[in-house]
Amino acid sequence: MQKGNSQLSIIDYELSVHIGISAQERELKQKIFVSIMINFKSLPRATINDNINDTLCYHNICDKLKLLNDKVFSTIEYLCHQVYNLLYEIIEPNYFQFEVRKFPVIENLKGGVKFIFTNNTNNYEK
Helix, strand or coil: CCCCCCEEEEEEEEEEEEECCCHHHHHCCEEEEEEEEEECCCCCCHHHHCCHHHCCCHHHHHHHHHCCCCCEECCHHHHHHHHHHHHHHHHCCCEEEEEEEECCCCCCCCCCEEEEEECCHHHHCC
16 A cells, blocks of 8 residues: 555535524524545555545535534534534544534624534644
């Protein structure tokens, strides 16, 4: 197997969920965006054999995310943990990081809010 670093990214997968602290905020569905960065521990065999069974299928990952559509959440942090629960079995043992962005109606907030979650605890060790 060849040595090398590789990453697969899924950028801005759109979901529609009920999210917010107040019942009024949760009343209407809001668009959120999930981006996932997967760092492979070893180069996927699909890089040399062109076989979908030897890599992660991003379509399957998106199908898992789709299960969150129409769900109700109070916090972006809890939503992120639910994303993690859905993705863990598919993506492990690779390192992955994802972010969830939402756009609450807050005066002067232009870029939204995002919460980032990673399973690579080595990034935080000192």
